[in-house]
Amino acid sequence: MEVAVENMPWGVMVILLPLAGALVCFLWPRRSVPLGLLGALGVVACVTGLCWQVVEQGAQRYTVGGWGAPLGIDLYADGLSLLMLMMTAVVGLGISIYSSGYFEHKTAVVFWPLWLFLWTALNALLLSADIFNLYVTLELLGLSAVALVALAGGADALTAAMRYLLVGLLGSLCYLLGVALLYHSFGSVDIAILAERMELSPAVWAAVGLMSAGLLLKTALFPLHFWLPPAHASAPVPVSALLSALVVMASFYILLRLWLEVFPPGAAAAGQLLGLLGATAVLWGGIQALRQTRLKLLIAYSTVAQMGYLFLAFPLGTSFAWKGALYLLLSHAMAKAAMFMAAGNILRFGGHDRIADLDRVAQRLPLTLAAFSLAGISIMGLPPSGGFIGKWMLLDAAFYRGQWWWALILIMGGLLTAAYVFKVVGYAFTQAEVTHEASRVPAGMEWTALVLALAAVLLGLFAPWPLALLDIGFPFSGGCAE
Amino acid sequence: MNWDSGLLLLILATSLVPGLVIFFLPEERVAIRTTLNMGGAVVKLVLVGVLIWGVLHGHQYETRLPLLPGGLDLVLHADAESVLFVTLSAVLWLVTTIYAIGYLEGSQHRSRFFGFFSLCVTATVGVALAGNMITFLVFYELLTLSTYPLIVHRGTEEARQAGRVYLRYTIAGGALLLVGTVWLYDVAGSFEFTHRGVVAGLDDADRTVLTAIFVLLIAGLGVKAALVPLHGWLPRAMVAPAPVSALLHAVAVVKAGAFGIVRVVDDVYGVEFAASLGVTGPLAVLAATTIVYGSLRALFQDNLKRRLAYSTVSQVSYIVLGVAVVGPIATVGGLVHLVHQGLMKITLFFCAGNLAETLGVHNISDMNGIGRRMPWTMAAFTIAALGMIGVPPLAGFVSKWYLGLGALDAGQDWVVFILAGSSLLNAGYFLPVLYATWFKAPPDAWPAERSYGRRETAWALLAPPLVTALLVVAAGLLASAPFSPLQWARFITTQEYAP
Numbered sequence: 001m002e003v004a005v006e007n008m009p010w011g012v013m014v015i016l017l018p019l020a021g022a023l024v025c026f027l028w029p030r031r032s033v034p035l036g037l038l039g040a041l042g043v044v045a046c047v048t049g050l051c052w053q054v055v056e057q058g059a060q061r062y063t064v065g066g067w068g069a070p071l072g073i074d075l076y077a078d079g080l081s082l083l084m085l086m087m088t089a090v091v092g093l094g095i096s097i098y099s100s101g102y103f104e105h106k107t108a109v110v111f112w113p114l115w116l117f118l119w120t121a122l123n124a125l126l127l128s129a130d131i132f133n134l135y136v137t138l139e140l141l142g143l144s145a146v147a148l149v150a151l152a153g154g155a156d157a158l159t160a161a162m163r164y165l166l167v168g169l170l171g172s173l174c175y176l177l178g179v180a181l182l183y184h185s186f187g188s189v190d191i192a193i194l195a196e197r198m199e200l201s202p203a204v205w206a207a208v209g210l211m212s213a214g215l216l217l218k219t220a221l222f223p224l225h226f227w228l229p230p231a232h233a234s235a236p237v238p239v240s241a242l243l244s245a246l247v248v249m250a251s252f253y254i255l256l257r258l259w260l261e262v263f264p265p266g267a268a269a270a271g272q273l274l275g276l277l278g279a280t281a282v283l284w285g286g287i288q289a290l291r292q293t294r295l296k297l298l299i300a301y302s303t304v305a306q307m308g309y310l311f312l313a314f315p316l317g318t319s320f321a322w323k324g325a326l327y328l329l330l331s332h333a334m335a336k337a338a339m340f341m342a343a344g345n346i347l348r349f350g351g352h353d354r355i356a357d358l359d360r361v362a363q364r365l366p367l368t369l370a371a372f373s374l375a376g377i378s379i380m381g382l383p384p385s386g387g388f389i390g391k392w393m394l395l396d397a398a399f400y401r402g403q404w405w406w407a408l409i410l411i412m413g414g415l416l417t418a419a420y421v422f423k424v425v426g427y428a429f430t431q432a433e434v435t436h437e438a439s440r441v442p443a444g445m446e447w448t449a450l451v452l453a454l455a456a457v458l459l460g461l462f463a464p465w466p467l468a469l470l471d472i473g474f475p476f477s478g479g480c481a482e
Numbered sequence: 483m484n485w486d487s488g489l490l491l492l493i494l495a496t497s498l499v500p501g502l503v504i505f506f507l508p509e510e511r512v513a514i515r516t517t518l519n520m521g522g523a524v525v526k527l528v529l530v531g532v533l534i535w536g537v538l539h540g541h542q543y544e545t546r547l548p549l550l551p552g553g554l555d556l557v558l559h560a561d562a563e564s565v566l567f568v569t570l571s572a573v574l575w576l577v578t579t580i581y582a583i584g585y586l587e588g589s590q591h592r593s594r595f596f597g598f599f600s601l602c603v604t605a606t607v608g609v610a611l612a613g614n615m616i617t618f619l620v621f622y623e624l625l626t627l628s629t630y631p632l633i634v635h636r637g638t639e640e641a642r643q644a645g646r647v648y649l650r651y652t653i654a655g656g657a658l659l660l661v662g663t664v665w666l667y668d669v670a671g672s673f674e675f676t677h678r679g680v681v682a683g684l685d686d687a688d689r690t691v692l693t694a695i696f697v698l699l700i701a702g703l704g705v706k707a708a709l710v711p712l713h714g715w716l717p718r719a720m721v722a723p724a725p726v727s728a729l730l731h732a733v734a735v736v737k738a739g740a741f742g743i744v745r746v747v748d749d750v751y752g753v754e755f756a757a758s759l760g761v762t763g764p765l766a767v768l769a770a771t772t773i774v775y776g777s778l779r780a781l782f783q784d785n786l787k788r789r790l791a792y793s794t795v796s797q798v799s800y801i802v803l804g805v806a807v808v809g810p811i812a813t814v815g816g817l818v819h820l821v822h823q824g825l826m827k828i829t830l831f832f833c834a835g836n837l838a839e840t841l842g843v844h845n846i847s848d849m850n851g852i853g854r855r856m857p858w859t860m861a862a863f864t865i866a867a868l869g870m871i872g873v874p875p876l877a878g879f880v881s882k883w884y885l886g887l888g889a890l891d892a893g894q895d896w897v898v899f900i901l902a903g904s905s906l907l908n909a910g911y912f913l914p915v916l917y918a919t920w921f922k923a924p925p926d927a928w929p930a931e932r933s934y935g936r937r938e939t940a941w942a943l944l945a946p947p948l949v950t951a952l953l954v955v956a957a958g959l960l961a962s963a964p965f966s967p968l969q970w971a972r973f974i975t976t977q978e979y980a981p
Contacts, residue, residue: 389550411661
């Protein structure tokens, strides 16, 4: 039995299982909720298996259908992929449970196949070992995300979805052009082979520029963030959660892979530029979030700011900084999902998400407010949360490199975050002038938000283990800024 | 894990676990909630007793949890200074819990209140037991977070505004502290609290950088310690319910700041190294300024709680002053004031709460003849106020005596004038209150009187200030008895200044 578990191709199953789930949900719409939940649990089990395999045996490479690179499709799972897969699994399970109580039947039958398909694309993206596969999965991910945004119906949602679609297509197109240029130069799309053959030429620089620009657009780095707040805020709540927590990080993941493994070293200036854009995003996103009067928009702008933090690792470029950024990403995913879920509960409870009229949510929905606050603690980077660990590592790297101005940005970003989180929490204690009638929020929806938020906070106390995972099969010592 | 390393975790758990359970208790389960609160407080006190015994007998208490690879650990550690602060918190928590149960009887959202109240005490105990800067920082921020819901507890617009101001100060202070801590870690490679200080052992570090880090750390801690000009939040936080104010002013927030300053000067930089760096002089001047400024502002407040708040601003800086004067005797004075100020201030706030709760009296101008209506409460108030002024043989006198002696011993004679001036000002803002209380004629009716039968007020409201007032007397009268705060402060100082 043990041998069988060891040799199972868990990496392939991580992709096939949600795909099967999506198909089954599509074919039996009446049973889509239990089937979808079952699929989500299955994915979590497969990711656990993969985790066990990678920890025991080191990084895994699967050749799908028996054809190896450069002809066939390779899947590759190292510590980085694994950590992202695990995060996706945890957040995905949370979103699945939340959605089972959120959607009415009419929407649910559309949601479940799309969501499981999106999960498939995301898992495949995280396991892809070549840049063309990355393109295909990125495109699939983007298209299913657009469909999910449109699920809300209404003019706002459709406009946002349309804009999201166009931006996504433009981003992928840029990326695809870069892939073509690289393939033309080196005759391969496999990441490992490209890394070996990499040498500088104008075509390579053009490819680097195009691919980065496309991915930055998809990651919503300032000033390419304009599409994110309307799309994330107008979608149904579980969709907002998965967009902010999971989908934006996919393009960041690709960028990180390319930057660390494929792109030629010596792009120090580019690293500084990315850092500068990231810093602007942190401040701009924070200020915009503070100015919002609607809760969902506030959270969406917070995502813009949080994405900015990740780019502060590029100018620093030490292994500590990369890990810090990834840890921020990890805790942000859980915290942001929890935050959107809390907002969804408040929305369902009072029928609106105007911040100034929260009307004693602290008393009337204590679990939800606790979830929002705990998630906020992680996002503003207060100890002992996961966000604090990530920030600490970035701060440490900034002082280590003597680039203290990034530390200043980290601190100012934290202060802005505290300002907008506590703005919400403060209004949750006071009574609004007009009292609204309240509708019931299912306990499952409250608890899911709380558990995810708690996970984001507890990540701070168990940092050594995930960080050690990142060391499996991935050269973090590299990076262009060294 | 043996008994010794588990003890510190147990001490934290005695308030953390009841706090977490209380959050989920329905509002009307008063008996269970009270049992949990009181049980936790009593067990904590017993465990702290064991800890004192152990520290005296040379046991080493330390618990580590790796936070990041590369030697960054969360450390709980009990040395003589921790014991001083932990004992103060444990004793005053018990007393304040009794008071809070009486004060909040019949009001709303008590489960939430007591949950955060327990978290607040957990954070304070964590601050006391922290064995390095990052652990300190973790609990220091937890303290910010757990006190915020207590300040906005009443849910009024005024409370929300006060909470906002409080957070603006404390979160910014926390950020400064964080930067200082990271920078220190980068420069020194370690920030464990040791008797001589890790920074003192660095040979090749840039002294300008060390000074800059010192300034960042003190600024971050100074917010909670309410050093001028970082004190603005404290008078506004008065909207909180009285037990919260009592806890904030006597044990939790301001003391965490002052204790942190003691830690940084004594155990991170080392007193003598800090003095050679030239940073203790300015710190002493800052503390002296705060002492005078706080007292001057207190003179002009008519609201009793605001007057007490400004008095806190002034009094907490005695602790900082004692440390910054650099000398064994002054350090004793500063450390002992950590305890003495706590005892006196908590008594004063309990009494102020009693006046508000029983008679609806909030302002000093309404306090004429109130001593006849509430003689026991006002007797406790009088003892604590006289202690604050520094009348022998009360606790405040002992602090001031040692501070003055220490300053002379260290050759900083100007401090004596500050102490004398401050005592005059203290007398200036407390004596008129006492005079009006005892000698003026009472009004025909009190603003909002509640009847408690033949007693002047509920026993749960009356017993706590009486106990703490007795402690104020005892700490002064029995200052040279073993286990008095003074003796313990001396015990600490012999370690800091050991040859």
